[in-house]
Amino acid sequence: MSEMRAMANAVRALAMDAVVAANSGHSGMPMGMADAATVLFTRYLKYDPAAPHWADRDRFVLSAGHGSMLIYALLHLTGYARPTLDDIKAFRQLGSPCAGHPEVHELEGVETTTGPLGQGLATAVGMAMAERALNSVYGDGLVDHRTWVVAGDGCLMEGISHEAIGLAGHLQLRRLNVLWDDNGISIDGPVSLSSNEDVRARFVAAGWHVVSCDGHDSEAVAAALAEAMADARPSLVACKTTIGYGSAAKGGTAAAHGALGAADVEAVKAALGWPHGAFEVPEDIRASWRAAGGRGAAARAEWEARLAASGKQQEFDARMAGDLPAGxxxxxxxxxxxxxxxxxxxxxxxxxxxxxxxxxxxxxxxxxxxxxxxxxxxxxxxxxxxxxxxxxxxxxxxxxxxxxxxxxxxxxxxxxxxxxxxxxxxxxxxxxxxxxxxxxxxxxxxxxxxxxxxxxxxxxxxxxxxxxxxxxxxxxxxxxxxxxxxxxxxxxxxxxxxxxxxxxxxxxxxxxxxxPAVRRSGDGLDGNMTARGAYRLKAAEAARRVVLIGTGSEVEVTLAAAAVLESRGIGADVVSMPCWERFAEQPLDYRRELLPANVTRVAVEAGVTLGWERWTGDDGLVIGIDSFGASGPAGDLYKHFGLTGDAVAARVIAHLG
Amino acid sequence: MSEMRAMANAVRALAMDAVVAANSGHSGMPMGMADAATVLFTRYLKYDPAAPHWADRDRFVLSAGHGSMLIYALLHLTGYARPTLDDIKAFRQLGSPCAGHPEVHELEGVETTTGPLGQGLATAVGMAMAERALNSVYGDGLVDHRTWVVAGDGCLMEGISHEAIGLAGHLQLRRLNVLWDDNGISIDGPVSLSSNEDVRARFVAAGWHVVSCDGHDSEAVAAALAEAMADARPSLVACKTTIGYGSAAKGGTAAAHGALGAADVEAVKAALGWPHGAFEVPEDIRASWRAAGGRGAAARAEWEARLAASGKQQEFDARMAGDLPAGxxxxxxxxxxxxxxxxxxxxxxxxxxxxxxxxxxxxxxxxxxxxxxxxxxxxxxxxxxxxxxxxxxxxxxxxxxxxxxxxxxxxxxxxxxxxxxxxxxxxxxxxxxxxxxxxxxxxxxxxxxxxxxxxxxxxxxxxxxxxxxxxxxxxxxxxxxxxxxxxxxxxxxxxxxxxxxxxxxxxxxxxxxxxPAVRRSGDGLDGNMTARGAYRLKAAEAARRVVLIGTGSEVEVTLAAAAVLESRGIGADVVSMPCWERFAEQPLDYRRELLPANVTRVAVEAGVTLGWERWTGDDGLVIGIDSFGASGPAGDLYKHFGLTGDAVAARVIAHLG
The missing domain is CATH 3.40.50.970 (Thiamin diphosphate (ThDP)-binding fold, Pyr/PP domains)
Structure with a gap:
C-alpha cells in the first residue's frame, strides 16, 4: 500500500470509528474524499498547525459540512493542538469540539461553520475576495494564499451555489479552488433521481476552469490540483469518488451516507488492509502526517520575517485583528x-x-x-x-x-x-x-x-x-x-x-x-443614546399616563401622537427604541425607569405586533400592521394603516378609556 | 408600420403613460418586451379573456414583475374585464388592481404574484408540473397547456433560478417556455458589472433547449417560439432586446429601467410614430388586440364540450376547485x-x-x-x-x-x-x-x-x-x-x-x-381540538396557581412539570397550544377562560422566548432557548437547556416565590 493510501486510510478509519462511537454522523463522505484531501493536505495546502492564525495561510472550507470527521481527522493527524484523540472519541457529544458539523469557534483550523449546504462554498468566495482585497494593499509578499473548498452535490444543487460561482467567475478569483466530491449520491439515492445537470458545463458557463480526475488516484488528484492552481480562473476539480469507499456492502450507494454499522466497519477495515483497533493510528502513519503538517513552518517563518521587515507589521496586525483605526x-x-x-x-x-x-x-x-x-x-x-x-x-x-x-x-x-x-x-x-x-x-x-x-x-x-x-x-x-x-x-x-x-x-x-430630525443640539441627549437601545426622547408635560414607544420612521408618528395627547391633557413620554438587543442588555433599573409597569405602554411600529408585548405588557397597546401591505404612495399607506399621529392618539385615548 | 409593431406600441404607450401618471414604476421592461409579448399573445398563448378561469388555458407568468405594466396593458387590450383604462390610469394607487407588482388576487389573468425576482420562474415550474400531473390523469383532451414565463436578468441571477431550471430540466417539462428579456441591463448598469455568465450554455447544461432571436423582430420571435414549442425539452427563448426601446436618450441603459420623464415619453412617442394622447389607443389597434384576444374562444368552447362529454366533468371541476374528496x-x-x-x-x-x-x-x-x-x-x-x-x-x-x-x-x-x-x-x-x-x-x-x-x-x-x-x-x-x-x-x-x-x-x-401520546380515548377531548388552536389538556388537581402552556415536544415536558408541581400542592393546568393563529381566532371568552389573567401563565417551548409574552403577560414566565443550540444527544440537550419536567417545575416554583 502506498504511503498516501495508508495516510488516507487513517482518515477513513477515524471517521468510521467516531461515527460508530457516536452512533450518529456521516462517514461516507470522509471515506470518499480521504484520498483527495490527503493529497491536498500533504502537498498543496499552505498551513502550519503550530500557527493556526497565520494570516497568509490557505483557507480550507469543508462546505459539505456533514462530513465533519474529514476535517477533524485531518486537523488531528497534521498536528493541531485540538482535536485530540479524546475529542474525536467524543465526536458529537455535548462539550466536544468535534461537533456534528464543523463550528468555527470550536477548533482552530475550522475556518467557517458549515453544514447548511452551499453556504460553505459561498462563504469561501468571500474569503477569496478578502484575500485579493488585502493583496491589493499589502502585495504578494504578505498576502498570497488560496481558498480551498470541498463541496458535494448538495452544495452544488442549492441555489446559493449559482450565486457564488457566478460572483467568483465574474471576479476571476483564481485563487479559489473547489474540489467537487463527485460521488453521484445524495441522501435520497443516486443524484440522477433529481438532477441531470452537466455540472462541468455549468461551471464553464460561469467562467470557471474545470478539470476532472479519479478522486481515489493520488497522482491524478495531484495533477488536477496542479492544473487548477496554474489556471487564471477559479477552478472546479471534479473528483470522481465512491461514497463510503472501501465498503463492499454500501459503498457507492446512499446507504453509505450516514453511519455504517460496527460490522460494516470491520469489513471495510479488512478490505482496506487496516488491521488496527478503533481509534488506533500506527506511529509510522502518524509520523507521515506530522511531517505533512510540518511542511508549512518554514514558509510561515519566512512570511513572518517579511512582515517584520515590511514596516507595516503594526498596521497589518491591527487590521487583521479587526481593530478600527484611531480617529x-x-x-x-x-x-x-x-x-x-x-x-x-x-x-x-x-x-x-x-x-x-x-x-x-x-x-x-x-x-x-x-x-x-x-x-x-x-x-x-x-x-x-x-x-x-x-x-x-x-x-x-x-x-x-x-x-x-x-x-x-x-x-x-x-x-x-x-x-x-x-x-x-x-x-x-x-x-x-x-x-x-x-x-x-x-x-x-x-x-x-x-x-x-x-x-x-x-x-x-x-x-x-x-x-x-x-x-x-x-x-x-x-x-x-x-x-x-x-x-x-x-x-x-x-x-x-x-x-x-x-x-x-x-x-x-x-x-x-x-x-425629520428627532435629535437636535441642546436636547440634552448627548453621547450615543442608541447604545442604550432605547431612551426617553421626550418627557410627558401633563401628568404622565402613557409611554409611547416608537422605532425608526414611527418615532415621528409617536411624537405627533404625543402632541395630540398632551393637547388633550394626557401626559405622554416618547421613547425611541432603535435596538431591542441593546436595550435588553441594560440594567433592570434603567429599563424599568424608562418603561414603568404602572404607566400604559404603547408601541408603534409599521410591522407585525407580535413580540411587542415584551415591552408593553398586559395592559399595553401595540399599534402595527398584521397583514401584508398594499400598493400606493407611502403617505396614503400610513393613513390607510392607521399610522399617523392622529390615528395613534385616537387609539390611545380609546385604550385609556 | 406593421400591425404587430403598432400593437406593441400600444403596450409601450400605456406603460409609459401609466408610469408617468404614477410618477413611479418601470416602463423600460415593457417597452423592451412589447414586441415579443405581442407575438406571444397574438399567435401562441392559449387563453380566452371571456373565460379567465378556463382550466386548460396556458399560464403566463411575468417573473420580471416590476414590468407589471406589460401584463396590465396586455390584459386590458386583449379584452379582460379588468383592468379597465381607469384601472390603468390609477396604476400604483391605493385601491387600483394595477398594483406596483402583479398580484394574483387583483386581476384575472395574473396567474401568480411576482416581483421578488426569480420566484415567478420557479413558480411557473410548479405550474408546469401540475399540468403534467393532471394530464396523466385526464389525458390530452382535457389537460394540454403550456406555461410561459417572461424572465429578466435579475430572475436568472437569483439562486432560485438554478434550482428551478435544474428541476425543470430533470423533469423534462417540455411545455415550459421561458422568454428571457436579454437586454443586458440591471439596475446598477450593464449586467457585465456583476456577471460574465454564458446564460445559454448554463441552460443547455441543465437540459434545456435554447434558441435566440431579435426580440424586436416579430417574425424572428415567432420562429423562435415555434421552435421552442416543437422541442422535447423545456425551452429558453433568448430575446435580444433594448430596455426602454424607442428612447434615444435612455434606451439600452439602466436609466430606462424606472420612470421616464414626461418629456422623454413625448420623444419616445414621436420616435415610435405614436401621435396619440396619453392613455389613448386608436380604435383600429384596439380592434386588432380584441381580435387576438378572441382567438381562444373556439378552442375553449371545444374543450368545454370535450369535458362535458368525458363523463369526468364533476370530478374534474371539483378537483380544480380544490374540493376534498368525500370521505x-x-x-x-x-x-x-x-x-x-x-x-x-x-x-x-x-x-x-x-x-x-x-x-x-x-x-x-x-x-x-x-x-x-x-x-x-x-x-x-x-x-x-x-x-x-x-x-x-x-x-x-x-x-x-x-x-x-x-x-x-x-x-x-x-x-x-x-x-x-x-x-x-x-x-x-x-x-x-x-x-x-x-x-x-x-x-x-x-x-x-x-x-x-x-x-x-x-x-x-x-x-x-x-x-x-x-x-x-x-x-x-x-x-x-x-x-x-x-x-x-x-x-x-x-x-x-x-x-x-x-x-x-x-x-x-x-x-x-x-x-408520548398526550391525547387518549376517554380523556373527553373529542373532536379536533387543534382546531381551537389551544385547549386544556389537563386541569389542575390542587388549587390552580399556574397554567403551563406547551407546544409540540414540550407538551410532554409541561405534563411532567405539572406532576411535580401537583406533588408539591401547586395546582397546574396544562394547555397544549399547537396553533397560535387558530387560537387567536377563537372568541375572547374561550381565550380568557383557558389563559386567565389572574393565574400565572408559563410557556415552555424549545425556541426563542420572544413573542410568548403575548400569552403569558407581565407576570408570566417563558421558558425557552435564547441562544443557538449545541451538538449532542437530544436527551442531553434537553437537560442542558433546562427543558425537563424537574427543571421547569423548579423555575416555576422560584417564579411563584
Whole structure:
C-alpha cells in the first residue's frame, strides 16, 4: 500500500470509528474524499498547525459540512493542538469540539461553520475576495494564499451555489479552488433521481476552469490540483469518488451516507488492509502526517520575517485583528454632533450614505456593496472604486442580484479577517439571505447589513416589497443586533455601534422616505443614546399616563401622537427604541425607569405586533400592521394603516378609556 | 408600420403613460418586451379573456414583475374585464388592481404574484408540473397547456433560478417556455458589472433547449417560439432586446429601467410614430388586440364540450376547485380516534407519514415530496410512484437539494389548481425557502410544509441544524398557519386543518424524536381540538396557581412539570397550544377562560422566548432557548437547556416565590 493510501486510510478509519462511537454522523463522505484531501493536505495546502492564525495561510472550507470527521481527522493527524484523540472519541457529544458539523469557534483550523449546504462554498468566495482585497494593499509578499473548498452535490444543487460561482467567475478569483466530491449520491439515492445537470458545463458557463480526475488516484488528484492552481480562473476539480469507499456492502450507494454499522466497519477495515483497533493510528502513519503538517513552518517563518521587515507589521496586525483605526470613532461622534446641529430631514438610507462618506476614507477595511440596488441602498460613496479583476483595490462590490450569495460572502470576508464587510438590499429581501444572516450570528461575524426600504414607506411597489414581519423576525435571531434608527443621528450612532461590535453582526433597517430630525443640539441627549437601545426622547408635560414607544420612521408618528395627547391633557413620554438587543442588555433599573409597569405602554411600529408585548405588557397597546401591505404612495399607506399621529392618539385615548 | 409593431406600441404607450401618471414604476421592461409579448399573445398563448378561469388555458407568468405594466396593458387590450383604462390610469394607487407588482388576487389573468425576482420562474415550474400531473390523469383532451414565463436578468441571477431550471430540466417539462428579456441591463448598469455568465450554455447544461432571436423582430420571435414549442425539452427563448426601446436618450441603459420623464415619453412617442394622447389607443389597434384576444374562444368552447362529454366533468371541476374528496375528512377523523385508542409513542414526523398513508389513496390531488430528505421527513408513503418523465402519474417528487425551488413550485401547483402540494425539509432550512413561504401566504396558496426535526431534538447535528427562532419567525408571517403538534393525534388534526384551509398555507413543525401520546380515548377531548388552536389538556388537581402552556415536544415536558408541581400542592393546568393563529381566532371568552389573567401563565417551548409574552403577560414566565443550540444527544440537550419536567417545575416554583 502506498504511503498516501495508508495516510488516507487513517482518515477513513477515524471517521468510521467516531461515527460508530457516536452512533450518529456521516462517514461516507470522509471515506470518499480521504484520498483527495490527503493529497491536498500533504502537498498543496499552505498551513502550519503550530500557527493556526497565520494570516497568509490557505483557507480550507469543508462546505459539505456533514462530513465533519474529514476535517477533524485531518486537523488531528497534521498536528493541531485540538482535536485530540479524546475529542474525536467524543465526536458529537455535548462539550466536544468535534461537533456534528464543523463550528468555527470550536477548533482552530475550522475556518467557517458549515453544514447548511452551499453556504460553505459561498462563504469561501468571500474569503477569496478578502484575500485579493488585502493583496491589493499589502502585495504578494504578505498576502498570497488560496481558498480551498470541498463541496458535494448538495452544495452544488442549492441555489446559493449559482450565486457564488457566478460572483467568483465574474471576479476571476483564481485563487479559489473547489474540489467537487463527485460521488453521484445524495441522501435520497443516486443524484440522477433529481438532477441531470452537466455540472462541468455549468461551471464553464460561469467562467470557471474545470478539470476532472479519479478522486481515489493520488497522482491524478495531484495533477488536477496542479492544473487548477496554474489556471487564471477559479477552478472546479471534479473528483470522481465512491461514497463510503472501501465498503463492499454500501459503498457507492446512499446507504453509505450516514453511519455504517460496527460490522460494516470491520469489513471495510479488512478490505482496506487496516488491521488496527478503533481509534488506533500506527506511529509510522502518524509520523507521515506530522511531517505533512510540518511542511508549512518554514514558509510561515519566512512570511513572518517579511512582515517584520515590511514596516507595516503594526498596521497589518491591527487590521487583521479587526481593530478600527484611531480617529474613526471620534469622526463618527463629531459627525453625529454636526447632524444634531444641522437637523437634516433625510431618509435614514441617505443618512447611512452620509456616515459611509465619513467612514470609508478612514477605515480601509470597509468593503461594501449592494445586490444591484446601489442607487437605492446608497452603499457606494464618492471615491469608492469598483472591486474586481484585475484591480482588486476598489472597495465597492457590484454583487449582482445575489442577496444570499452576498451575505455568505460577507461572512467569509469577516471570518478571513482584515475586512469589515457591509452589503445592501431591500429589507424585504433579507428573507432571501436569512440563512446566511443566521450564520453571521452563529459565527459572531462582523457583517453589517444595510437593509433599506424598511416598511410600507416603500410605497407603490406594494406587498411583495414591503417588509411587515422582517424587523421582528430578525430580532428573533440570537446574537444579531437589529437597529432601526429614527433619524440621521441615530443612523450614525447605529453605524458606530455596528463597527464597535467586532463579534456581532448588525442589521440596519433604514427608511426609503425622508424622516425629520428627532435629535437636535441642546436636547440634552448627548453621547450615543442608541447604545442604550432605547431612551426617553421626550418627557410627558401633563401628568404622565402613557409611554409611547416608537422605532425608526414611527418615532415621528409617536411624537405627533404625543402632541395630540398632551393637547388633550394626557401626559405622554416618547421613547425611541432603535435596538431591542441593546436595550435588553441594560440594567433592570434603567429599563424599568424608562418603561414603568404602572404607566400604559404603547408601541408603534409599521410591522407585525407580535413580540411587542415584551415591552408593553398586559395592559399595553401595540399599534402595527398584521397583514401584508398594499400598493400606493407611502403617505396614503400610513393613513390607510392607521399610522399617523392622529390615528395613534385616537387609539390611545380609546385604550385609556 | 406593421400591425404587430403598432400593437406593441400600444403596450409601450400605456406603460409609459401609466408610469408617468404614477410618477413611479418601470416602463423600460415593457417597452423592451412589447414586441415579443405581442407575438406571444397574438399567435401562441392559449387563453380566452371571456373565460379567465378556463382550466386548460396556458399560464403566463411575468417573473420580471416590476414590468407589471406589460401584463396590465396586455390584459386590458386583449379584452379582460379588468383592468379597465381607469384601472390603468390609477396604476400604483391605493385601491387600483394595477398594483406596483402583479398580484394574483387583483386581476384575472395574473396567474401568480411576482416581483421578488426569480420566484415567478420557479413558480411557473410548479405550474408546469401540475399540468403534467393532471394530464396523466385526464389525458390530452382535457389537460394540454403550456406555461410561459417572461424572465429578466435579475430572475436568472437569483439562486432560485438554478434550482428551478435544474428541476425543470430533470423533469423534462417540455411545455415550459421561458422568454428571457436579454437586454443586458440591471439596475446598477450593464449586467457585465456583476456577471460574465454564458446564460445559454448554463441552460443547455441543465437540459434545456435554447434558441435566440431579435426580440424586436416579430417574425424572428415567432420562429423562435415555434421552435421552442416543437422541442422535447423545456425551452429558453433568448430575446435580444433594448430596455426602454424607442428612447434615444435612455434606451439600452439602466436609466430606462424606472420612470421616464414626461418629456422623454413625448420623444419616445414621436420616435415610435405614436401621435396619440396619453392613455389613448386608436380604435383600429384596439380592434386588432380584441381580435387576438378572441382567438381562444373556439378552442375553449371545444374543450368545454370535450369535458362535458368525458363523463369526468364533476370530478374534474371539483378537483380544480380544490374540493376534498368525500370521505377524506371522515377517514382522518377515524384515524385520530384510532390513534387515541392506540396511543402510539412516535415522532410526529412519523405520525405525519401515518396520516399521509391514510390520505394519499383518498386524495389524488396530493402531490408531495422532499428536498432530498425523504427518509427523514417521511413524506413518501407506500404506493407513491416517482413523479417524472415520461410518467407523470407518480405522486412523489424528488425535489433534490432545492428547498427554495420546492416551495416556489408548490405555490405554482396550488395556484394552477387541481393539486394540493406538500413538501418536506428540516425546519431549520425553512430559512432557505422563507421568501417563497411568504409568497404562499400573500397568495393564500394551499401549500403544506412538512418541516421535521423541529427543535434541539435534532440532537447531534448541532446548532446549524437546530431550529431555535424558526417556529416563532414563521408565526410572524401574516396569513400562515403554523402547527406544532404534540403527538400523533394532534398531527392528524393539524393535517386535517391544513387540508381544509383551501386558502391558507400551513406549516407542520414535526419532531425527530418519539413523543408520548398526550391525547387518549376517554380523556373527553373529542373532536379536533387543534382546531381551537389551544385547549386544556389537563386541569389542575390542587388549587390552580399556574397554567403551563406547551407546544409540540414540550407538551410532554409541561405534563411532567405539572406532576411535580401537583406533588408539591401547586395546582397546574396544562394547555397544549399547537396553533397560535387558530387560537387567536377563537372568541375572547374561550381565550380568557383557558389563559386567565389572574393565574400565572408559563410557556415552555424549545425556541426563542420572544413573542410568548403575548400569552403569558407581565407576570408570566417563558421558558425557552435564547441562544443557538449545541451538538449532542437530544436527551442531553434537553437537560442542558433546562427543558425537563424537574427543571421547569423548579423555575416555576422560584417564579411563584
Amino acid at each position: 474613526a470613532a471620534d469622526a463618527l461622534a463629531s459627525h453625529a454632533v454636526q447632524l444634531r446641529a444641522d437637523a437634516p430631514k433625510v431618509a435614514t438610507r441617505k443618512a447611512s450614505e452620509m456616515v459611509l462618506g465619513v467612514l470609508n476614507p478612514l477605515v480601509p477595511a470597509l468593503l461594501g456593496g449592494s445586490a444591484d440596488l446601489t442607487g437605492s441602498n446608497f452603499t457606494r460613496t464618492g471615491g469608492q472604486g469598483v472591486f474586481g479583476a484585475p484591480d482588486y483595490a476598489g472597495r465597492h462590490v457590484h454583487y449582482g442580484i445575489r442577496e444570499f450569495g452576498m451575505a455568505a460572502a460577507m461572512n467569509g470576508m469577516a471570518l478571513h479577517g482584515g475586512i469589515i464587510p457591509y452589503g445592501g438590499t431591500f429589507l424585504v429581501f433579507s428573507d432571501y439571505a436569512r440563512a446566511a444572516i443566521r450564520l453571521s450570528a452563529i459565527q459572531t461575524a462582523r457583517a453589517v447589513y444595510v437593509f433599506t426600504h424598511d416598511s410600507i414607506g416603500v410605497g407603490e411597489d406594494g406587498p411583495t416589497h414591503q417588509p411587515i414581519e422582517h424587523v421582528m423576525s430578525l430580532r428573533l435571531i440570537p446574537g444579531l443586533a437589529v437597529y432601526r434608527p429614527a433619524d440621521a443621528v441615530e443612523t450614525a450612532e447605529a453605524w458606530a455601534l455596528a463597527l464597535e461590535d467586532a463579534h456581532r453582526p448588525s442589521v440596519l433597517a433604514l427608511s426609503r422616505q425622508n424622516l | 377524506a375528512a371522515d377517514a382522518l377523523a377515524s384515524h385520530a380516534v384510532q390513534l387515541r385508542a392506540d396511543a402510539p409513542k412516535v415522532a410526529t414526523r412519523k405520525a405525519s407519514e401515518m396520516v399521509l398513508g391514510v390520505l394519499n389513496p383518498l386524495v389524488p390531488a396530493l402531490l408531495g415530496g422532499s428536498a432530498d430528505l425523504t427518509g427523514s421527513n417521511f413524506t413518501r408513503t407506500g404506493g407513491q410512484g416517482v413523479f417524472g418523465a415520461p410518467d407523470y402519474a407518480g405522486r412523489h417528487v424528488h425535489y433534490g437539494i432545492r428547498e427554495f425551488g420546492m416551495a416556489a413550485a408548490m405555490n405554482g401547483m396550488a395556484l394552477h389548481g387541481g393539486i394540493i402540494p406538500y413538501g418536506g425539509t428540516f425546519l431549520v432550512f425553512s430559512d432557505y425557502a422563507r421568501a417563497a413561504i411568504r409568497l404562499s401566504a400573500i397568495q393564500t396558496a394551499r401549500a403544506v410544509y412538512v418541516f421535521t426535526h423541529d427543535s434541539i431534538g435534532v440532537g447531534e447535528d448541532g446548532p446549524t441544524h437546530q431550529p431555535i427562532e424558526h417556529v416563532m419567525s414563521l408565526r410572524l408571517i401574516p396569513g400562515l398557519a403554523v402547527y406544532r403538534p404534540a403527538d400523533a393525534v394532534e398531527t392528524a388534526e393539524a393535517w386535517a386543518l391544513a387540508l381544509e384551509d383551501a386558502h391558507r398555507p400551513s406549516v407542520l413543525a414535526l419532531s425527530r424524536q418519539n413523543l
